[in-house]
Structures are given as C-alpha cells and as structure tokens.
Amino acid sequence: MPKNNKTKVIIPIAIFALLFLGIGVGMSYFKKNLYTVMKVPDFELTDQNGKKITNKDMLGKVYLVEFFFSKCPTICPVMNTNMKAVQNHINNPDFGIISISIDPENDTPEALKEHAQRIGAKSPNWHFLTGDRSYIGKLADQFNIYVGDKEDEAESLNHSGMIALVDEKGNIRCRYNKENMPILYYSGLNYEDPEGKNPKLNGKYHPDREILIEDIKKLLN
Numbered sequence: 001m002p003k004n005n006k007t008k009v010i011i012p013i014a015i016f017a018l019l020f021l022g023i024g025v026g027m028s029y030f031k032k033n034l035y036t037v038m039k040v041p042d043f044e045l046t047d048q049n050g051k052k053i054t055n056k057d058m059l060g061k062v063y064l065v066e067f068f069f070s071k072c073p074t075i076c077p078v079m080n081t082n083m084k085a086v087q088n089h090i091n092n093p094d095f096g097i098i099s100i101s102i103d104p105e106n107d108t109p110e111a112l113k114e115h116a117q118r119i120g121a122k123s124p125n126w127h128f129l130t131g132d133r134s135y136i137g138k139l140a141d142q143f144n145i146y147v148g149d150k151e152d153e154a155e156s157l158n159h160s161g162m163i164a165l166v167d168e169k170g171n172i173r174c175r176y177n178k179e180n181m182p183i184l185y186y187s188g189l190n191y192e193d194p195e196g197k198n199p200k201l202n203g204k205y206h207p208d209r210e211i212l213i214e215d216i217k218k219l220l221n
C-alpha cells in the first residue's frame with residue numbers, strides 16, 4: 001500500500017480511538033464526580049430542642065435538606081423511613097439532616113421533638129426546624145423545592161418529596177444521570193419493594209435512597 005494511503009487509513013483510526021477514549025474518560029468523570037448546583041441558601045430556624053440552627057452551623061458537615069410536616073399522611077411517612085435508613089446507614093458525626101416544617105403553627109419545637117422521637121431520629125445532627133411560615137416559604141423557593149400555599153387543613157398541605165444534598169463547604173451537590181445531565185435533587189420517595197411483592201406499593205421502587213447513600217459517602221471520604 002502506498003505511504004499516502006496508509007496515512008489516510010491510520011489518521012481516521014487514531015481519531016476514532018481518541019474520541020472513544022475521550023468518551024470513556026468523560027463517562028468515568030460523570031460517574032465519579034458530583035455536580036455543584038449552587039450555594040445553599042442562608043437559613044436561621046429553631047430546632048426541636050429550641051436551639052437556633054443556621055447554614056453556618058452546618059459548615060464542615062455533609063447534610064441533607066428536606067421540607068415536610070409532622071401531620072402529613074401521604075409522602076412524609078415514606079420520606080421519614082428513608083431518612084431514618086440513611087441516618088442508620090451512614091452513622092457518621094460529620095453527617096447531618098435538616099428537616100424543615102412547612103406547618104410551623106402546629107410543628108412547634110415541642111411537637112417536633114415528639115415527632116423526632118416517634119420516628120426514631122437519634123442523631124444529634126438531625127435537626128427538625130420550625131419558624132415563620134412566610135420565611136420558610138421563601139426559603140423553599142430559594143432551594144427550588146416546591147412547597148404549596150397553606151390549605152384549610154394541615155393534612156392538605158402540598159410539598160415536594162425532593163431532597164437536597166449539601167457538602168461540607170455549603171454547596172448543593174448532585175450526581176449525573178445516564179444522559180450525563182445533573183439530577184439536581186434526590187427523591188425521598190423510595191419505596192422498600194424492589195421486587196414488587198407488596199401489592200400496596202404497586203411494584204413501585206426508586207433507587208434514589210441507594211444512590212443518595214453512595215453520594216453522601218463520596219462527600220465524606
């Protein structure tokens with residue numbers, strides 16, 4: 001084969017190899033690294049022990065942020081179960097959870113303390129926070145996590161089941177999906193029925209709790 005023809009064959013192969021290598025490296029990067037969404041919004045609220053907790057108090061810790069209320073009869077029990085499972089699995093003094101009530105009229109510090117005991121929240125870094133309703137609504141907007149307006153009945157309050165993952169420097173972080181796009185937030189609605197054996201759950205199962213635990217460990221290591 002003439003030299004020029006060999007060169008014409010080799011160059012496309014080399015380019016293809018480099019592209020393939022680049023794609024492999026890129027996919028590896030997305031799999032191992034977490035995306036920085038934004039800085040966590042400033043907050044100052046009161047926890048179940050009557051203590052003021054701010055975002056600055058949480059610096060140096062990896063933590064989760066959720067919005068909930070103790071009388072919620074729908075998604076909150078599922079979220080509570082998953083948060084408790086994460087708490088028990090991680091069991092690290094540098095890990096915390098921030099659970100912000102969207103029903104502060106009923107969720108006083110005393111009520112939140114009873115709720116924490118009832119669901120098995122044992123970590124001293126799991127803070128159930130309450131405060132002014134309008135302040136909490138604006139805070140949820142800053143997080144870009146949906147919280148609906150107050151209804152006539154507390155049980156009718158609407159809110160998202162999404163969870164924010166915050167690193168030790170106060171940055172909201174997340175992993176990339178299969179399309180290498182950041183997921184932004186994690187779902188707290190992870191049903192414990194991977195094989196669909198519980199008819200009440202209709203076979204629903206979301207792996208977010210497992211990937212959340214993986215990503216918490218990445219930030220703690």
